[in-house]
Amino acid sequence: MVTADEIRSVAIFSDLSDSECARLARAAADIRLQEGEYAIHAGDERALYAVLEGRLETIGVTDGIPRVVGGRAVGDLVGEVPIALGTPFPLGFRAAEPTRLLRLGAQDYHALVATVPAIGVKVGALARERIGGLQGITADRPPPRALVLGDRWDPACAQLRRFLDRNEITFTWITPDLPEAIEHFGEPLPDELPVLRIVDGHWTLPRPEHRRVAELLGLTTRPRAPEYDAVIVGAGPAGLAAAVYGASEGLRTIVVEREAPGGQAGTSSRIENYLGFPSGVSGDELASRALQQARRLGAEILVTRSVSGIDPSTHQVHLDGGDVLTGQTIILACGVSWRQLPIEGFDRLIGKGVAYGAARSEASNVHGLDIHIVGAGNSAGQAALFFATHARSVTILCRGEGIEKSMSRYLIDQLATRDNVHAEFRTEVTAVYGEESLEALDARNNATGETTRLDSGGLFIFIGADAETGWLPSEIALDRGGYVLTGPDVPQWELDRDPYLLETSVPGIFACGDVRFSPVKRVAAAVGEGSMAIAFVHQYLRSLEPEPVR
């Protein structure tokens, strides 16, 4: 327990009376940390700390890598800004050596300030000073780690930028037509684009493969061990949730992701209905937080690697490129893939104004343009709202008679408030035109049979998705649509016990999120199922333990 004398050794508390010190000592927690242990993570709820022994390092995360951006010594306070502004901690704090802290929860702090207002004044003054320091940290952010040189409408360039974004790599993007492009690039511009320059390693790669980019930027692409307790296929919300729970509960956990973390959620400009984010959260923000959390808790995350096969009898997992892992358990969290619009010549304009989904990075491509959205569900509605603040006009094209049955009321109401959003019903896109990028499309009104050519600077498609599970072994039972059957839906089963709720027809192989046969396709459901899968992993592992000898 913290003593009254120790409390008085903290400058800000030095004028407290004996009884106030005693009251504070009763309210304060006495926290002891080993070197490297975190006292506070970025995003933690506000509280006030004081360093009694040892030293703390202030940790900021850039490009997904924790960096020391400051520190606190004996007698220093921590948390004056969050407690003064009522916000969560913007940065983390980690013990640089064995360290002891006093911690005062927000309620106890406010009770103390009610009786000794001078403390509130001092904490407020310190917070103002510290905000000046934080501005310094922001201004001193390390320079971007990469430079991308490529055309706006080059799909390879768009994919590269998205890949860097979703792996939290800071980069500068310059297009070759910029007057200052040569100056930025530092030498004559190459013919073969896009080019990626990695600033630290002085690598310049024309048309780089994502796996090579990942390797050079220090992202994990090869497994560190041959065997894991849980091998998770896919790093969308379901896979990342399973990784967070698996790693935090002590399981050797690896996630294998064929592209970059985030899954479909990473292509959503705003998720409005995820619990705990009252004003919505963008898919990439949610994914980035989940990725940091999974990494911090010790999950290994491989990117740019696909799982190409699973052996149901040995639980061996084959990765493209030849690596083989063994999982005591395997969790399929590989989601679904966008359904394609079957239109002649359509593929030629993908990434050149035509896109599936609505990642936030698309916003800069539609400024001041008239754009179109195909679909009538919530994803289409969210995209329309998002683009309405960037594009000159947004037209929703859908085959049905209206959107009332397929879109949530709150989205319909919000869309109605936007003057630049319109909808055309009983209409489908029949052709797209453009040389360098999308310029126009044909829209056919199925009621009148009339086709109209419309100028278009962007076409975003939201017509549903399919499970891509053709690569799974036949022992894992699927429904007719390719979704993985689990628990009570499993048709054949070999053990005496029933399959667990998320267990597939192969014992020890689980499925969660959108790839699982279930009517619910939502972020919250994927996150819930990913975390539940870990509970079943524990039960399965316990079931393998030999019965005690009596």
Ligand SMILES: Cc1cc2nc3c(=O)[nH]c(=O)nc-3n(C[C@H](O)[C@H](O)[C@H](O)COP(=O)(O)OP(=O)(O)OC[C@H]3O[C@@H](n4cnc5c(N)ncnc54)[C@H](O)[C@@H]3O)c2cc1C
């Ligand atoms: C534009 C859009 C907007 C949306 N808006 C909302 C919303 O507002 N609210 C809401 O609740 N839901 C929303 N959704 C739905 C939500 O995003 C999904 O339900 C959720 O992402 C499903 O998560 P998942 O982890 O199961 O699958 P996914 O997100 O599909 O992730 C699967 C991951 O597995 C990887 N993968 C696939 N196969 C392999 C393989 N063989 N090897 C390695 N990796 C593989 C993929 O690359 C992907 O990263 C939206 C979806 C979209 C597309």
